[in-house]
Amino acid sequence: MxxxxxxxxxxxxxxxxxxxxxxxxxxxxxxxxxxxxxxxxxxxxxxxxxxxxxxxxxxxxxxxxxxxxxxxxxxxxxxxxxxxxxxxxxxxxLRRMNTIGAIDVNGRKVTCGAGVILQTLHEAAEAEGLRFPLTLGGKGSATVGGLISTNAGGTQVLRHGSMRALVMGLEAVLADGQVFSMLTPLKKDNRGFDLKQLLIGSEGTLGIVTAATLKLVAAVAERVVIWAGVSSVQAARTLLLHCEDAAGDALEGFEILPQASLEAVIDHMPSVRPPLAGAHPWHVLIEVVADRSGAERLRDLCENMLEQAFERDLLDDAVIAANESQAEAFWLIRDSIAPAERARGPAVQHDISVPVDKMPDFIDAAVPHLEAQWPGTEAIAFGHLGDGNVHFHVIAPQGSDGATWQQGDGKAISRQVYDLVGEWGGSISAEHGIGQLKRDDLARLGDPVALDMMRRVKQALDPLGILNPGKLL
Amino acid sequence: MxxxxxxxxxxxxxxxxxxxxxxxxxxxxxxxxxxxxxxxxxxxxxxxxxxxxxxxxxxxxxxxxxxxxxxxxxxxxxxxxxxxxxxxxxxxxLRRMNTIGAIDVNGRKVTCGAGVILQTLHEAAEAEGLRFPLTLGGKGSATVGGLISTNAGGTQVLRHGSMRALVMGLEAVLADGQVFSMLTPLKKDNRGFDLKQLLIGSEGTLGIVTAATLKLVAAVAERVVIWAGVSSVQAARTLLLHCEDAAGDALEGFEILPQASLEAVIDHMPSVRPPLAGAHPWHVLIEVVADRSGAERLRDLCENMLEQAFERDLLDDAVIAANESQAEAFWLIRDSIAPAERARGPAVQHDISVPVDKMPDFIDAAVPHLEAQWPGTEAIAFGHLGDGNVHFHVIAPQGSDGATWQQGDGKAISRQVYDLVGEWGGSISAEHGIGQLKRDDLARLGDPVALDMMRRVKQALDPLGILNPGKLL
Known part of the structure; x- marks a missing residue:
């Protein structure tokens, strides 16, 4: 046998x-x-x-x-x-391990299996008047275990952090079948190395996440969603600093997109109406939220914030969503950028970060640089300005054959984008992880000392190399 | 030679x-x-x-x-x-490596050497209208490198987290002399294992911290300090939940102490006046702060919060410090508990945590249990209720010889305290670390799977065992 x-x-x-x-x-x-x-x-x-x-x-x-x-x-x-x-x-x-424990309303936490789907978790928390704040496009299929293994991000990271910040306790099966069992959440625990954080984001190469105790936050009692037009990414960044000062922890989202992305969405979905009357080089989507205790003064706060921004000349135009359906319409535009870009033709996509304060200069430098080097391409940066993380897409010249272009120029462009990111002290994977997609890029561009540490840790915890081989390292 | x-x-x-x-x-x-x-x-x-x-x-x-x-x-x-x-x-x-870089006011961060003293860092941040929020008794001598290596805590962890949450970038020398260089802070970076968090809190056993980029926060524009008397730890916990709801992120400190600790402080420092007229089983010290944007409504918020607490019968008595010098007098009581206890005679001290919601039951169970088992001792729990972390001191019977008692009953008591903490799913070191003091206790009580993982990681990153041998593991 x-x-x-x-x-x-x-x-x-x-x-x-x-x-x-x-x-x-x-x-x-x-x-x-x-x-x-x-x-x-x-x-x-x-x-x-x-x-x-x-x-x-x-x-x-x-x-x-x-x-x-x-x-x-x-x-x-x-x-x-x-x-x-x-x-x-x-x-x-891991999909059968999908039990959700009782929501601990006072302690604002819940323990659930790795196979629980994000949307199911959202609904369970909402039923108890609470909220699991991480959300992303794939919420209907993404599971808690996958989100933890990849340290997933999304649009609410600005306030609540990525998955790493929301895991209070963790259970995982290690490479030899031992069970790492730290589901009981301790807010303070200084008994040696932070093994929980070591496992989070390790993409199944050090252990297999089986369950987690997750942090919940107060439900949103009211939200104000704002669409603003600004002249540059630098202006958007100045506006962000202003909003952080004015709204503090209530600022939950701050997303940017160029005029071209807005137009792509409108081309793709003709029912979408542009939030502002005129064109603007850049657009900003801002979300400010309040739980019950701050709900009554949220709109005032936002109106004051915008008024001051106008006075200080931080934006060209802005509108506050009049109601929840308009707020959803604003977010739909943001969430439709990726499919709208895809509909325009072949492209290469990059999920990158640089230091938050350097992102405006990076975009201003990288976009013309790439478009000049590969004539006919269009470079588009959009996303989480507040996290120093944008999705940087480069669209093929009109009439390119998808597969051929992606294997040829597309690969060369990606290499160039990652080289630029390295020069700016950034990361070639802000929120999507490495997997097999970026493994070679990480080996080429990653810090050799960090890579050496990772390989040693991998060898120590999975000496047979049976956990998700060929991924990450 | x-x-x-x-x-x-x-x-x-x-x-x-x-x-x-x-x-x-x-x-x-x-x-x-x-x-x-x-x-x-x-x-x-x-x-x-x-x-x-x-x-x-x-x-x-x-x-x-x-x-x-x-x-x-x-x-x-x-x-x-x-x-x-x-x-x-x-x-x-590391004390000569004490350079503080320029404060990045917009980016709210600063890069400094491992030898920078905490108080010097506080002053440098204050000079730019910002604040480094971690503080503790030893701030006049504790260094950034030591604080990172031990993942230090303190009284402001409730809102800002322990050192782990404040390190944006890190540099460290590894066991073979290679330099791990991640000082450039990226808010989002999913390029594999979280090596930064692995090094933080590893007590110099995996690498030697040489520099860090630290997070700064807005300066405190106003603070309100409240002293409240409550009937039990459970009542204090209910009050905490109420304050979290009412004050949200503005709640910066929530410390508890029993009547006996207050009396010990007054005995030790006769100039101290009790904040409330009568005696109460437990006392709570609450600090609520606002930066510039929320300063004008902070006092109203606190008065409403207390009014509702009275209406809901969550406390027996309370007073808001009338001015900054009274606020400091309240904090002086809290900060004097440890020296006042020491002046009373020999004791054994334990820095422990249990799940936040279990702390009241733990104290109610552990205190009489220990006092019954060792007649004449007095068990005192005080500290960071909001973090599930108290300092649990057991004072020797009157007239005990210090050294003899500490080596005999004291050791047995510590063992018993740690056993109890283990039964409650807690940690034998909430914020002080393991060092050599608790190494044997960790080996005895730590989760064998976690200990095995730690030993493997240690062996992988320091195969010669030259980094701080005999500590932690």
Whole structure:
């Protein structure tokens, strides 16, 4: 009996029919990432129902040297949850581990399984008058485990931080099948290394997240959504500083987009109406929120904030959404930039960050630089100015063949973008992670000392290399 | 020539006379921790002036297998900066690396060397209208490097977090002399493992912190300090939830102490007047602050908050400090508990945490339990209720001989306290770290899986074991 066969028989008897399948019809949909950029094969798909079952499976994998590729909602952006083409790995679905514990209203926290879908978590928190503040486009499929493994971001990071800041307690299965069990949240704990943060964002290469205790915040009692037109990214940044001063912790979102992105959205969705009458080089979407205790004075605060901004000449035009449906219409524009850009033709996309205060200069330098070097391309930066993180897309010249362009000029452009980011002291992955998409770029551009530390830690915690091999490092 | 002699000659020629000394008069004051509980010997004291000098020194240490004990202000609480008695180690002072960079007022950050003293940092930030929010008793000697290495806490953690939350960028020298260089702060960066957080709180066992970029916050424009009397810790916790709802992010401090601690302070410092007329089982010190934008309505907010608390029967009595000098007098009581307790006689002290919502039940259970088991002792819990972290002191029976009691009953009591903390899912070190003081307790009570992970990471990053040996693990 081959090693693989021995493993499969042992795993089958441990997990049962629901917990392990080799049926390609069942496995196939999970072997390609949602954007269709990566495709792999798998020996089998395991779907354990409990941490104990998963720990047993990992022990079997270690014993038989079978690699494991953990997967949540398969909505990652970097191919981190797609197995390679060897067909040697077990694809591990965490989706059955989807229990949500009782919401602790006083303690503002909840413990849930890795397979809980973000939107389900949102709804559970809302039902108790609370809120889980992290949100992103893939919320209908992204799972808690995947969000933790990739330290996901989104549009509310400005105030609430990325996933890293919202995990109070963590449980994970390690490479030898031991269970790291720190679900009980302690606000202060100085018993040595921060292993919880080491596991968060490690993309399943150091351990497999099975459950977490997550922080909840007060529900939004009122929100004010503002659309402003400004003359430059630098003006947007000055406006951001003004809003931070005026609104403090109530400032929850601050997103920028160029006029071209607004026009792309309007072309793509003709029902969308531009929020402001005229054209502006840059647009800013601002969200200010209040929980119950501050709701009554929120609108006044925002009106004063804008009035002062006009007086100080920080913006050219602005409008406050008159009601919740207009507020949603403003956000729809922001959320439609990526699909609208995609509809325009082939492009290469980059999720990058530089120091927050350097982002205006970076955009002003990088956009013309790239457009000059590759004539006919259009470079577009939009997104989370307050986090120093934009999505930097470069669109192919009109009439380019998608696949050919992406493999040729597209690759060269990405390389150039990442080189520029490195020169500016930035990161080639602000919120999407490394996965297999950026692994070679990280090896090329990452700090050699940091890479060496990471490889040592990986070797120490997964000496057999069975946890998500080929990803990140 | 012995290995030690060869090392000393090479180090002397690399560091010069100011950078390396064997003069016992100069070294001696740093060989004992400030509380006089640990004493050691050193081969020499090194005081490099730059990261480069330190990196060269560490390479020499690795080459000659000379252990290194890093030290900042020598104000740690767990003996983490005191060498052992073998005299084999170099005592490494970071105190010459005390440069403070220009304050970035817009970006609210500053880069400074590991040797910068906390109070100096406070003053530098204040001079620019900003604030570094972490503060603690030892601020006149504690250094940035030591605060980072121990992930220090203090009284403002409730709002601003411990040191971990305030480090935006970090530089450290690793065990092989390589320099980990991540001083440029990126708000979002998902390029693999969070090495920065791994180094923070590792007590110099994984790397030596040489510099950091630290977060600054708006200066306090106004503060309101409240003293309240409540009937129980549970009542204090309910009051805390009320204040969190009412004041939101403006709530900066929430400290508790029992009537006995107040009386001990008054005995110790007869000039202190009790803030409230009568006695109360428990007292609460509340601080609410506002920066410029919220200053005008802060007092109203606090008065409303207290009024509602009275209506809801959440407290028995309360007073708002009439002016800044009364506010300082309230805080002086809080800050004098530890010295007042010490003046009463021998005691054993424990810096512990349990889940925030469990702290009232823990105190109500642990205090009578310990006092019953060791008749004549008095157990006192005071401190950071909002963080689930109290200082739990057990005072010896009247007339006990200090040293004898501490070595006998004192040790047994500490063991019992830590066992109880473990049963409640808590931590035997909330904010002081492990050092040598609690190393054996951690080995005994720590989660075996977490300890195993820590040992693997330590072995991977410091295979020769030269970084602060005998501490933490």
């Amino acid at each position: 081959s090693e693989q066969q021995a493993f499969l028989e042992a795993a089958q008897s441990s997990l049962g029919a629901r917990g392990l399948t080799q049926d390609l019809d069942l496995i196939e949909p999970w072997l390609t990432d949602w954007r269709g950029r990566f495709q792999g094969k798998a020996l089998a798909m395991a779907s354990p129902a409990t941490t104990r079952e998963l720990a047993d499976l990992v022990r079997l994998c270690a014993q038989h040297r079978v690699p494991i590729v953990p997967q949540g909602g398969n909505s990652g952006m970097a191919g981190g949850a797609t197995p390679d083409e060897s067909g040697q790995a077990v694809l591990l679905s | 012995s290995e030690q002699q060869a090392f000393l000659e090479a180090a002397q020629s690399s560091l010069g006379a100011r950078g390396l000394t064997q003069d016992l008069d100069l070294i001696e004051p740093w060989l004992t921790d400030w509380r006089g509980r640990f004493q050691g010997k050193a081969l020499a004291m090194a005081s490099p002036a730059t990261t480069r000098e330190l990196a060269d020194l560490v390479r020499l240490c690795a080459q000659h297998r000379v252990p290194i004990v890093p030290q900042g202000g020598n104000s740690g609480m767990a003996g983490g900066a005191t060498p052992d008695e073998s005299g084999q180690a170099v005592l490494l002072s």
